[in-house]
Amino acid sequence: MLKRTAHRIALLWEKIFDRLFNRTxxxxxxxxxxxxxxxxxxxxxxxxxxxxxxxxxxxxxxxxxxxxxxxxxxxxxxxxxxxxxxxxxxxxxxxxxxxxxxxxxxxxxxxxxxxxxxxxxxxxxxxxxxxPDPRANIMIISDIDDTMLETGAYSLARNLWTSFSGNALTRHVFPDAIELIDALSDKGRNPVYYVSSSPWNLFSFLTDIFTRTNLTRGPMFLRDLGLSETKFITEGHGNHKGGSIDVLLNSNAELPAILIGDTGQKDAAIYKDVIDQHPDRIKAVVLRTPGAGLDAADHADIAALSKTGIPVFHGRDFKGMTEKLYKIAFE
CATH class of the missing domain: 2.60.40 (Immunoglobulin-like)
Structure with missing residues (x-):
């Protein structure tokens, strides 16, 4: 009831805003x-x-x-x-x-x-x-925040501060992420896609960061933060990420995938669901561990992910993982 009321109020204010600022x-x-x-x-x-x-x-x-x-x-x-x-x-x-x-x-x-x-x-x-290049033998599907780009998404306060107080010239992209994606993409032969909870409003901002740091270019699947008669703000993080990965796997039916993410937003649990829905399509999972490290829930999620038999790599950074993943990708 409260969410429905908030939805109606937000729609009303959006219509007023549209008229006041000539958005029509x-x-x-x-x-x-x-x-x-x-x-x-x-x-x-x-x-x-x-x-x-x-x-x-x-x-x-x-x-x-x-x-x-x-x-x-x-x-x-x-x-x-x-x-x-x-x-x-x-x-x-x-x-x-x-x-x-x-x-x-x-x-x-x-x-x-x-x-x-x-x-x-x-x-x-x-x-x-x-x-995708017809010679491609794998696709890479990666998160952005705290996987490629230091954000602090595991904490709402830290996430907001980092996201809003920096700019495209100051935000930090992890060098090991650039190295990993570059190696797996194999000079563009293997397609790279990015799935993130960031809103589409930040598309140009993220594109500028990718260009500045030479992070491999790829289609982004971001979230809509808008309002409609049937939707209040946006779908959840897990639904968005899982749904986007589902679209990509169905769109590239012949290509297996490597999934890259972090533990700060429970990517291990999301990727476990993806593997359950698409058995034999995922070749490896890579997870960065930001913030204070793994909690009990993270350990449980990674253990469940490992039981699928898919190689799972996790750590504070991606150092030492590039060579292992390269062998998995091209075996």
Whole structure:
């Protein structure tokens, strides 16, 4: 009852905010996300907004400036019910402006750009899509926060402080994560995907960090923090991550996967569920242990994960794991 009431109040305030700040205006443009491929289609993804919010941080700017810039990324001006198309293939933006266009898959592979247009608007937006190399023998599915990027997601207070007080030039990416992903991707032959609880509002922010640190590029599966008539804020962390991994495994039916995550957000339990649903598809699991280390629940989750027979590696860092995983990936 309380959640239902809060949902109704939030919807009302969003409608008021839309009118006050002209979010129902007629400006239209596309924020392009990185799409992915299934055996039959290219999934072209993006969001229709009235304006793109981007920051140009400086290395030594104040934390207050960082907080203001991050908060500005959440003031999205999304536009619903807009027709978008890639050639003859069409889609409609949903309540939060998101869209997916299905384009039949051809013989190309690697990164390609699909031009997307908005109905009754001039110009196109290039939406990148990753098509796995036919020589690929594995895919890598990785978490981001506290796996690739130091965040402190195991503590809500630490997570919020780290996420909001830093900027794309100051956030720390673990060097051992860059090394591991680079080795497993094998110069782009094996596709890399990132599944995170971070919201889509931080897509450009995360992309800037990846570019700065040379972390291997890959389609991201982030969360929608928006409101709709049927959804209050977002689905849970586990449901989002498990569901996204399920989509990727079904999209790449011939490729086994290595799952990379951390113990701070109970990835061991989530990955155990994935293995139960997709037996014989997971070749190894890698977990970073952030914060104070493993608690009793973490030990139990890792023990249950190990009983599946899948190789499980966990530790404070990924040092010494690259060579072992490389052998597993290419055996």
């Amino acid at each position: 205006g007629k400006d239209r443009l596309i924020e392009a996300y990185m799409g992915y491929a299934t055996d039959e289609y290219l999934i072209v993804r993006g969001r229709v907004l009235t304006a793109l919010r981007r920051n140009k941080p400086q290395p030594h700017q104040s934390r207050l400036t960082n907080i203001k810039q991050i908060l500005s990324l959440f003031l999205t001006d999304e536009v619903a019910d807009v027709a978008v198309s890639a050639g003859t293939h069409k889609a409609q933006s949903d309540e939060e402006g998101y869209f997916q266009i299905l384009v039949p898959r051809g013989d190309q592979y690697g990164w390609i750009d699909i031009d997307v247009t908005i109905e009754d608007r001039d110009g196109t937006t290039a939406c990148p899509v990753l098509i």
